[in-house]
Amino acid sequence: MFSDVPQIMARDRMQKQRFELKYLVTEETALLVRDFVKSYLDFDEYSVGKPNYSYPVHSLYLDSNDLKLYWSTINGDKNRFKLRLRYYSTHSDSPVFFEIKRRMNNCIKKERGGVRQEFVPLLLQGHLPMHEHLVSKGPSQLVAIQTFCHLAHELRAKPRIHIFYMREAYVSDDDQVRVTIDRNVYGDANLDCSVKTELREPCLSFKNQCILELKFTNRFPDWFRELVRVFGVTQCGAAKYVESVQGLGFRRIGATGPVVEEEARLSRAW
Numbered sequence: 001m002f003s004d005v006p007q008i009m010a011r012d013r014m015q016k017q018r019f020e021l022k023y024l025v026t027e028e029t030a031l032l033v034r035d036f037v038k039s040y041l042d043f044d045e046y047s048v049g050k051p052n053y054s055y056p057v058h059s060l061y062l063d064s065n066d067l068k069l070y071w072s073t074i075n076g077d078k079n080r081f082k083l084r085l086r087y088y089s090t091h092s093d094s095p096v097f098f099e100i101k102r103r104m105n106n107c108i109k110k111e112r113g114g115v116r117q118e119f120v121p122l123l124l125q126g127h128l129p130m131h132e133h134l135v136s137k138g139p140s141q142l143v144a145i146q147t148f149c150h151l152a153h154e155l156r157a158k159p160r161i162h163i164f165y166m167r168e169a170y171v172s173d174d175d176q177v178r179v180t181i182d183r184n185v186y187g188d189a190n191l192d193c194s195v196k197t198e199l200r201e202p203c204l205s206f207k208n209q210c211i212l213e214l215k216f217t218n219r220f221p222d223w224f225r226e227l228v229r230v231f232g233v234t235q236c237g238a239a240k241y242v243e244s245v246q247g248l249g250f251r252r253i254g255a256t257g258p259v260v261e262e263e264a265r266l267s268r269a270w
Contacts, residue, residue, distance in 0.1 A: 017109045018178075019220070023212040023233040030181050030210040033231060037170050037179050040223050044169035044178075046088075054166040054183065060085040060195055061241045062124075062157040065256045069157070070245050079104055082241060083148060083157055085120070086112070090197055095135040096120050098148040111148070113141035117195070123149060124159065124193035160253040161244050162190035164199060178215040185211070187244025189252045203247035211238045 025033065034053075047053040062083040063069045072080040081102040088094060095114035102109045114135035115123060123129055129145040131137055151157070165185040171178045186202040212233065214224050227233075245253060 017107060018215050018217045019106060020108050021214045021224075021235050022238040023214075023228075024206065024209045024236055024238055025212050025231070025233055026208070027183075027210060029231055029233070030183075030212065033179075033181065033212060033227065034168070036227055036230065040221075041170035041172055041177065041179060044171050047167075047169050052166070052168065052183075054168045054181075056088065056197070057165055057167045057182075058087050058195070058197055059163045059240075060087075060159050060190055061161045061163065061244075062152055062155075063160045063253075064155045064157050065254070066258075067160075067245065067250070067255050068155060070242060073239055073242050081151070083152055083155075084241075085195060087195055090117065090195060092117050096195055098123070098145045100144070100148055100151065111144040113143075113145040113148075115145065120195055121193040124152075126153065158254070159190050159193060160255075161241065161248065162188045162196065162199065163240050163244055164188075164197070164202070165240070176217045177221055178213075180211075180213045180215070182211040182213070182240075185240055185243070187240070187247055189248055189254075191254050203244065205240060205243035205247055206238065211240075 043053060046055045061069075062085075069080070069082055073082075079102070081100055084099050084101065086097040086099050094117065096117055097112045097114050099110060099112035102111075113129075115129075115133055116135055119133040123133060123145070126149075129142060129149055131142065134141050134145065163185065164187075165182045168181040168183070169178065170180075185205040186199055187205060188199040188202040190196070214227070216224070
């Protein structure tokens with residue numbers, strides 16, 4: 001459905017720890033927010049020159065058969081995490097980031113390491129990560145990927161959902177403040193160990209809405225407060241993985257156990 005865009009992310013801007021506030025807005029409001037934000041931040045380097053200033057983002061989420069990570073979000077567990085692969089292309093030179101995204105109360109903490117495309121299936125199948133699998137040889141990268149693989153093994157987590165969206169992004173010179181607008185969020189079942197950009201039978205999440213995220217590492221900027229006031233937006237949850245699970249249904253993503261039986265019972269009741 002969506003063709004591959006050969007795009008190599010030359011610089012990893014990920015902050016290890018930051019705060020993220022989400023808002024659901026209409027496209028009309030998103031365009032007004034764009035004009036407002038441009039007074040304070042520059043375009044992310046990957047948004048420059050793109051149609052609608054947006055670039056494709058792909059994620060492959062892992063979870064256990066009984067969807068422990070999905071339910072930890074649904075139940076609002078204070079200390080929870082997600083396991084996902086983040087990538088921007090299936091070009092052989094483009095890295096795939098094995099990422100642990102933790103929520104500790106209101107703070108987001110991330111660990112990730114870049115893996116060479118050819119070794120992604122090997123690691124997802126349970127092989128121990130080694131230096132030759134990595135894009136960067138830094139010790140922190142290896143530790144992050146080892147931790148990811150350990151958590152996946154403990155949970156018996158497997159690939160479940162491929163999520164795609166278009167991202168418009170702005171960033172401060174020091175990378176401490178970031179604003180993103182995500183559009184056209186699609187989820188598709190992906191139960192194998194490959195990364196792909198094509199979607200076969202996707203569901204659309206957040207129909208007629210954009211996800212606005214205000215991200216900062218230290219103090220909440222005063223102009224963020226003004227943005228919220230001017231546009232009258234309200235902070236809310238907007239978990240792409242959760243929405244995609246609910247849109248696709250438990251069976252399509254290979255879930256098993258009582259949760260699937262309950263879904264089937266409810267379907268029969270309708």
